Amino acid sequence: MSGANDKLMTLADAAALVSDGDTVVAGGCCYSRTPWAMLLELLRAQRRGLTLGRNLMCYESELFLATGAATKLISSWVGIGLRWGIPKVFREYVERDPSVYEEWSHLSFGLRLMAASMGMPFLPTASLLGSDLLERLPAQEMRCPFTDQLLVAVPALVPDVALIHVHTVDAAGNAQIEGPAYMDVELARAAKTVIVTAEEVVPAEAIVRHNDRTQIPGFVVDAVIEVPFGSYPHECHGRYEADFAHFDAYSEQVVADGVAGVEAYLAEVVERAGSFAGFLDTVGASTLLEQRRRARELVPA
Amino acid sequence: MSGANDKLMTLADAAALVSDGDTVVAGGCCYSRTPWAMLLELLRAQRRGLTLGRNLMCYESELFLATGAATKLISSWVGIGLRWGIPKVFREYVERDPSVYEEWSHLSFGLRLMAASMGMPFLPTASLLGSDLLERLPAQEMRCPFTDQLLVAVPALVPDVALIHVHTVDAAGNAQIEGPAYMDVELARAAKTVIVTAEEVVPAEAIVRHNDRTQIPGFVVDAVIEVPFGSYPHECHGRYEADFAHFDAYSEQVVADGVAGVEAYLAEVVERAGSFAGFLDTVGASTLLEQRRRARELVPA
């Protein structure tokens, strides 16, 4: 949290706010509004031993496991999407040692962030009751002090660092999201350090003009980085569609080669690309523009 | 709750959804976005014995007490605003019998609605601890099941009926609010029956066009009524300023005449006016337009 008015920095500066061993939670959901540029930057910076959390995880799960960047994942679901199924290397890691993965339900994961965002150590829910998930989780049954109703208490999840990608933000960190907010508002309020990447950094007055659409106030934000196409190859609501061809290629490579496939992928998109802008160059302007056009078919301007 | 697509009706129809003795919670806050037309309609329909709740109450407090429409109020603060102080007749009622008024803090009142809106019988908070409010309230201390931290559990407040005034709504009840949402989103989700009045009823496609600004989904709404200037003489964000001259006149009358002043006011705005539109006629078009102009000075279009 910071009250400064200018939090603009580079992805590399922001990566320095993350320490080895931190609990890092990424915003968005599955392959939507993923803070992809920032996730790649953490891999580039060779962070190690992180606990990575996300409400639904896509293949960042196995990028982080295979490199050792993360040694534990927390989520409610891990998959690339119907068409590609569960990431193969992630599966291998969990089948070898189930303790690398902590599985919640979608809502109970969200309530953990919500509890933290409310400054509360727990919240009650009707989820998880009667399930085998409950037995393996640091959640516990409790009774309502008024009605005696059987409920589940879930403990607050206070991330060391939150990574969030938004549509627009000003230099102080006041951020606006278009389309579904996923869990990003709770996440921003829950975490100790908040890194916001954005499609566009706009003047403060542009935020004020639509002040009832501001979802994250600057005083919880520590770093602001402008990264156009910052979720790519994942999607950003109204801006660009996810690049399914990219997923196809990735998935084929990993199904064929396992960990070596993951390593080959990272050698390309992190090492050889040199930077996120370099990665976008390998995708190519015409593809980016086509994905933008396709987004506009689904979400008219 | 209802899944029907056309919930349009009159204020009188909507008043018939409220039964004597119900717990009714009004939206907005103090003299902002108050469901004033609907509140007057309940007085017109001579509902009796209601429990009226609102996070901060303005002088509707004493209109309801003095008529017997409400026999109990739940709030965190009752006043007309700095300039006019506490409503005199409300004060007299509470000083005679403190049990007519249940006092919460602003957040703990809000968390009661939030608990109900989450389908939970309670929520924890750090408010109320150590205060004398706590001793007189149906809230209780509890310990966090994980950290053993001392907290206060507040019980859910499930209103029989919620009255909410919004900017735009479609016939199915999908509603959009401009400016602060106050507690209206939680309130709409908490209540058994939801009555929405709006400055404008718009086609469904107008709601879809800005679907990330919809705050109340139609499936929780039971009644939709178009009432332009429906909060008047209270304000509606960006649409019209509160009519302080009206408050002055009201306040003088009640300070001078007590309950008789309240009765005289209601005789004018409810009985003689005949309808809410009739009341607006007594205010006069030029005043309404001036209040609209003044709102635009504060909230540019």
Next chain:
Amino acid sequence: MSAVAAPTPVELMTIAGSRLLRDGRVVFAGVGAPLEASVLAKRLHAPSLTIVLEGGSIGPRMLPGRLPVSTNEMRAAHDAFMLTSINELFLYGQRGCYDYGFIGAGQLDQYGNVNTSYIGDPDHPKVRLPGSGGANDIVSSCREVMIMTRHEQRRFVERVDFITSPGYLSGPESREAAGLVRNRPVAVITDLGLLGFDEATGRLRLDALQPGVTEADVHANTGFDLLVSDTVAELAAPTEQELAELRWLRDGEKSNTATFREVTSAP
């Protein structure tokens, strides 16, 4: 129906599922067949059905040929009347606002318990599955829970390896004792038939067969002793319209967006 290819197993169950959804209700649908069944119902007999999807989308109308691959993406948000946060979307469910919860299943047992987490011993799993996602929350809160899955021995097991999303656990008393008192599982829809739950025992019961399927077929593909209703009905075959609509939704036309919008804007 001569001009139309025969229904696939997935189409059979999708269409059977769609017919269970009543107009004016709210359905919380998982991605894949449950979502397709919901979109089909809305197109055909339930125009005021409100579909809600995990990622925060309330009331979307899908673009044919661009059905979502995850419930969180733009395709799933198309023409929704409300886009909100994930917690808020689920909390409407916990509040009791959703009439139907409609999910798929990796593995399921005679009490309707669903496993989408681990095949084998969870401490030494043979296969890691994708996990709960919102399924556990849906079965814990949505008023009537419906499950749709292919009817195979390996899926319909005596006892699931892991209860990700509880059905009747080991019977109605155990479900109640676990605190699951807000709602109940009501149906399992498969490519072989329609299954309900026996009220007394909470066990699955065969209620109706897909066209041409025999009770023996069902038993042969079920890994436990399945109860059978006194009067097993036969489901009506998919109509030409149902099949055509479903395939159009799935495969799309040559991006004729305008036409689709016109049609779906009707009440």
Next chain:
Amino acid sequence: MSAVAAPTPVELMTIAGSRLLRDGRVVFAGVGAPLEASVLAKRLHAPSLTIVLEGGSIGPRMLPGRLPVSTNEMRAAHDAFMLTSINELFLYGQRGCYDYGFIGAGQLDQYGNVNTSYIGDPDHPKVRLPGSGGANDIVSSCREVMIMTRHEQRRFVERVDFITSPGYLSGPESREAAGLVRNRPVAVITDLGLLGFDEATGRLRLDALQPGVTEADVHANTGFDLLVSDTVAELAAPTEQELAELRWLRDGEKSNTATFREVTSAP
């Protein structure tokens, strides 16, 4: 300062309060003097001070002459960078995001406990006051709690009739035992002086005097035995600039909105 009318008691305390607010911080301010002090601070020495107001307004910049009469109205939302819900606004506080909580007081005692509910026995009250509003929440969560009120015997009492908003209760141990461990009261600002809290006892202590005020004046207007700092300072008199700004904010110019916007848009 000859051209400017002498400060009123309320102006004295408002200006003294404004000076305590540091730049780059977040202040949750109640309506009236605390809000005016905050707006003044932002105009003068703390341009990056973020003001948050009960009704959901984060970072507003007020229009001179149109200061809000309630913290929930449009005037309180003017040029904010975020307008949100009341619960969300308060929950940022409970989360620990607010540096200062700044409230008024009807009645207050030697431990900084505040009463805005009942004068007299709450079961048979002499006077019903407006109530807590957000004050109880503010003192329970904002990191440093500051209270601003006129310095009068009837307000500064030995023991408040009713604790609406707890200070130190009956001392630091009692505050901790009550679970109030997130924050602490730090200052009471009045038209006679500036009071802090004695760490050991949690009792109010006179730290500084308004210009021209004596310790005897303070004791004469305090209904309990007030601790006095070893070194009582004298507060600097309001500057001409402070007074002019404050009055301009309160009374406004001839609706010269454009000029104001230009000025306030500066960092």
